[in-house]
Amino acid sequence: MALLKCKDLTLGYENIELVKGLDFEVNKGEYLCIVGENGAGKSTLMKTILKLRKPLAGSVIYDDGLKSTEIGYLPQQTIVQKDFPASVYEVVLSGCQSHLGRRLFYNAADKERALSNMKRLGIENLKKHCYRELSGGQQQRILLARALCATESMLLLDEPVSGLDPKVTLEMYDLIRNLNKEGITIIMISHDIQSAVRYSSHILHMGSEIFYGTTEEYQRSDEGKKYLFDNNGGDHNA
Amino acid sequence: MLDKFVTYMAIPLVRYAFIVGVLIALCSSLLGVILVLKRFSYIGDGLSHVAFGAMAIAAVVGLADDMVLTLPITILCAILLLATGSNTKIKGDASIAMISVGALAVGYLLMNLFPTSSNVSGDVCTTLFGSTSILTLKKEEVVLCVVLSILVVVLFIAFYNRIFAVTFDESFSKAVGTKVNACNIFIAVIIAVIIVLAMNLVGSLLVSALIIFPALSSMRVFRSFLSVTIFSALLSVACSSLGLILSILYPVPVGATIVAVDITAFIICMIVGKVTGRG
Secondary structure (H helix, E strand, O other), rough: OEEEEEEEEEEEEEEEEEEEEEEEEEEEEOOEEEEEEOOOOOHHHHHHHHHOOOEEEEEEOOOOOOOOHHEHHHEOHHHHHOOOOOHHHHHHHHHHHHHHHOOOOOOHHHHHHHHHHHHHOOOOOOOOOEHHOOOHHHHHHHHHHHHHHOOOOOEEEEEEOOOOOOOOOOOHHHHHHHHHHOHHHHHEEEEOOOHHHHHHHEHHHHOOOOEEHHHHHHOOOOOHHHHHHHHHHOOOOO | OOOHHHHHHHHHHHHHHHHHHHHHHHHHHHHHHHHHOOOOOOOHHHHHHHHHHHHHHHHHHOOOOOHHHHHHHHHHHHHHHOOOOOOOOHHHHHHHHHHHHHHHHHHHHHHOOOOOOOOOOHHHHHHHHHHHHHHHHHHHHHHHHHHHHHHHHHHHHHHHHHHHHHHOOOOOOHOOOOOHHHHHHHHHHHHHHHHHHHHHHHOHHHHHOOOOOHHHHHHHOOHHHHHHHHHHHHHHHHHHHHHHHHHHHHHHOOEEEEEEHHHHHHOOOOOOOOOOOOO
């Protein structure tokens, strides 16, 4: 049974259709990378999956008792966060907000969850540090720990390595792969096609041509070959 | 000097001014932290002009208690500005500027067209700078202020965790199912209430200072949201008390004195932040 199924999805704004007839599903334990040019509708798709906006047509179906609010989301960083005075612990704990329900304050279980997710990502020593004073890689780890507080099963990552240096990028990818091995389903938007192919199990390519399939199929497909070739020529670091 | 202070404090009107001043300083500093972080520093200025316009209308209509008109109009504008957020055709700063300038002009126009006293510009000055109104508070106004302040502080503490989450990352909060829009409207209402209250203390033009300075000072020195919020509240109460005492002892206007003390505190905090390597 698929955790998440998108059926004949049309995405876009009022009069502009970005994508039409999008069909794919994500099963438990898979690692799906969404790739494609800017403006292809990747972020719009992610917002639709999270139910932050409605699709123009088609539907997003959750299965196995997954709710859209039980998906751990790692959004792109905003300007507001850059100088926000908050301790690491405060930020991670805020990931438990969906567990609050009608309660006003976090309970012992929430605090325990925050601490264990900080240990899981190796940032428990940063607990009392100020979020804005940390490096980009550390900040991403903190936001990932927060996302883990919200979910047991699925993470949605919106370009988690943008702005990180090569070494930290590699660490971040390893971290995400380990989480995937622990059984967490990953959906990730990525501009880094080489790494997307290296780590993912499935690829969704959005653009003038839509491709969805396993990573091996993608590497053999025409879209995949072309896109991989184009991006390899221009970017030697990848 | 102490004698003079004790003598003044024996006067009920002075005691009222003290109570109201400290409470408003407390409330405005609590919300100041959120507003500065949300990039809404100017909303204090904008809303205070709206409140000024509403007060002018109340004066023209001849309402004895202008709070009845000022509070709802300001709350409405606050919701319009904060809660509609990014979906409007006219964006954040432009809409604040528009409402602010518009309300100021209409208010001043009304006061001139239908003068309620012979000294129009004096009235305007009083409304804008709050020169003596805090020393002419009625008992009912003090009670209202106490009740609303307690309400604001209790609500702020009760929703502290949600307020933090929504301010830090709106999209994450939305994604995990927190009612972000309701939260934004709630914050907008509280802000409007505080601004209307604060106008009695420092007047329209200086409301912004009361909201922004303690928050900014606190952010220079502290690193967690909780400590920033608590210190901001303490600092604001201390600065306002000092400002009030100074304006009792010396012939200086209340509002401007409080802001001057706030500015001094900000400079001190900036230096402390630099020295301890946190700024």
